[in-house]
Amino acid sequence: MSSFDLYTLSPLIVLCSAPVLVMLAIAVRRSHETSVAITLASLGLAFVLVRQLGAEAPRQITPLIVIDRFALFYMALIIAAAFVVAVQGYGYLKRRHVQPDEFYILLLIATAGAAAMAASTHFASFYLGLECLSVSLYVMIGYLRESPRSAEAGLKYLILAAASAAFLLFGMALVYAQLGILDFAGLAHAKATQTGSDMIVVLGFVMMLVAVGFKLSVVPFHMWTPDVYEGAPAPVTGFVATVSKASVFALLLRYFSAMDPHLYRPVYVAVALTAVLSMLAGNLLALRQDNVKRILAYSSIAHLGYVLVAYLAGGPAAIQAVSYYLVAYFVTTLGAFGVVGTLSTRGEHREMDSIDDYRGLFWTRPWLATAFTVMLLSLAGIPLTAGFIAKFSVMSAGVGADLARLVIVLALTSIIGLFYYLRIVAVMCARPAQSTAPVGAYVPEEKASRSGALVLFALTVTLVWIGVFPAPLIGILKTLTLGAH
């Protein structure tokens, strides 16, 4: 391994050493501020390094890792999301009586795992990255130990994630037993020579898809989503909803676009079915919820269904559409859970996630309500927000690949989606009840919530900016090529 290889790996190295650094800092002196500072600084450094590497040629380092523009893009996305979550987590944990420092260690480990997944070209690195991510998430989801909901969510996630990991390993083992290959490039080559008629290989792929489907929380592997979203602390929910899904999607794009989906017809049909079911179930189930986090949970199921439509389109169009969608989804979801986190006031175990908590928000906290409205409109895919361009590129990819039926399902189900987004907006517009004190209206501003507000503002501006001027981002996405194949 040359020194240049080390330079190429530097973002991952930074991400892996940062948790150690935080741990050492805690050993010297426990200080919430120090931990946050180290976390943010190392995430910033990793982000800068990723940008630096963007100019370099794709580079395969060991059979496990490739650093190409695609990997770097997803790393940047993941790191940026982790940065936002860290800032939101600071404000959130500051207001709660829990030991805050370990949160950042777990966050950094999870980020490193997710980033590694985006760059992995081998089952081994895939699995290692996934487990780094998952194990950290178990604890992060259950971080508010005294809250029964949080603990329940953590446990639920632990059991289901462990089961899905078993599926994944079994699938890998089956493929390995049949083909004797563990790296993606080799698999693609093997597929070119063999036909997809080998049932054991197909079974292996389907088992892996089960695990992937669990991580993406698509139907029928979605059962955990609402409970975990509801129970986890709001910033962690944002992290689960974005980073853990995007890293799996990055892998899916890299791995499965290496293979010709039509060769494995059953796999292709299964993914299409999953997409349809996710769009339908996610949107329909969200209708009956009265909890904002659960609504967002079901809506995320639907959104992942939309992304799968783009994914099925295949080719460069799919990479662009999926990537754009994920960027928009990241900004929106982090923003939405940021709002929930900002609203959840000090010292309460309950979060402000019932829809009634949002009554009259436009009258009590107009800026927060505006930000949330922009997020919801983006989720609904209304023009001039990133969500619209995202939905548009997904539909465009779909129509371009003759998936008109899937696209029409997408269009019609997203109308259902509009209903529950507008329901939240309408509640925020309604006049607040005079008798009860308005939600969090008179909480004195403190530094912690100010930093959260700043991040929220930045997310809102970004959302509108890339919705109105998407050309630069699309330009970047056009250059995303999968190297090393």
Next chain:
Amino acid sequence: MTLQLIILLPLLGGIVAWISERRGSSDVRWIALITLAADFALLLSVWAGHPAAAGASRVLLDENLPWIPQLGIGFHLSMDGLSLLMALLTVFLGAIAVLVSWTEIRERIGAFHFHLLACLTGILGVFLSADLFLFFVFYEVMLIPMYFLIVFWGEDAKGRVAAKFVMYTQAGGLLMLVSILGLYFAEGSGHTFDYNRLLATRAGASSALLMLGFFLAFGVKLPIIPLHGWQAETYSAAPTAGGIILSGLMAKAGAYGLIRFAIPLFPDAAHRFAPCAMGFGVIAILYGGLLAFSQTDLKRFIAYSSISHLGFVVLGAFAMNATAYQGVVMQMICHGLSVAGLFILAAVLRDNAGTNDIERLGGLWHSAPRLGVTGSLLAMATLGLPGLGNFIGEFLILLGVYKVSVTYAAIGAFGAVASTIYALWLVQRIFLGPRREGASIRDISGRSLVAAAALIAALLWLGLYPQPVLQRAEPSPRAVMGTPASDNSFELHPRILARALELPRE
């Protein structure tokens, strides 16, 4: 720059209005009004600068900026005679909407005017876009300020009603987006959403389905009969200004979409679909009229009579000849003006008489003669009395339809009779008949009177001297290519009209 300025001016005015309210200024309404006046002046200068000479270029102004070049999307604005007319209507009705809200809207005036003007920006964008993506963006984006207008300043059950309105429209819109994308991929050479290049595209076998996507989207906006579920509730829940915008302008965006996009982009499919579409048209005319007749709430009456009148638009658009086309344009403008007048009537009655329930009104002429005259004139316009603009529109449409199908023309003519009945009955129930207790009400006055007078004056002008508008509304060849007789009628139209009205030909 001119077109961009025309579109953005209301939005900028809205922002200024909002900021100035937060700064404690009381001139918010004047700011809105002055902005719209400036925009109107700008449009008039375009009108004056580009006389409608025969043989002159159809496109008056054309501005194309790159927006998302990777996807072939441009910020392409273009104005021809039709766009100019619709833009004028938009700004005019916008100013009327500001006038009628003068006393109605009491709180959050700045935000109200921002949303109102933002909505106008969206509508102007719809009428001026020459890029299908851009068109779609404007078409969707104008819903959001309207949503907030209804939710914040509307009447009972507004949250649910507003959501229903947005969902209906969005459903149509997304199907249209699928169609736009289908057309985009059917266009062989390099991907583009440019209107003129897509105009030259033949979608082939799928064109019928693609056209249907457009038809459904515009059918929701108009609305045509099976897609009208949102309309009456939304009209009654919206504030008066919102109602004027919804019925006077947004419905016209649907009509405009039919004659600008659905038919010219897929002329063959439209030609095959025409009998069916015209069927929808006559159903809307008759059924809308029937429903209007049985309403007791004035705003609901307006909603159903609108369906009936816009049924003429569908009927005429799919006749696909020049005469009917000009009638459609005329009908769009005149219906916009007269329906705005009816909304003013409703607002005045609600403020002064305390109700919009027709059953509880009656004999108001004695105490409010000016209101009576205004209401009667608007009712005359609605029923299509010669001398008022609506007559020209309906007459030309029926004339054009007659060339294609005598049956549809005859049924449509029945609709005109029906509108006479319900409009006169309305006047009778509100203004004539026995006085109800407490029927002595304050007369229409002040700004509402000015607004209503301006509308009636415009309707009279269009009814007596429609030539300038008809010349501007010369059809694009693609909109009328379906029928072989079209060229002929295009030559004939001023004469037919002159004979019909016994006006000297210029």
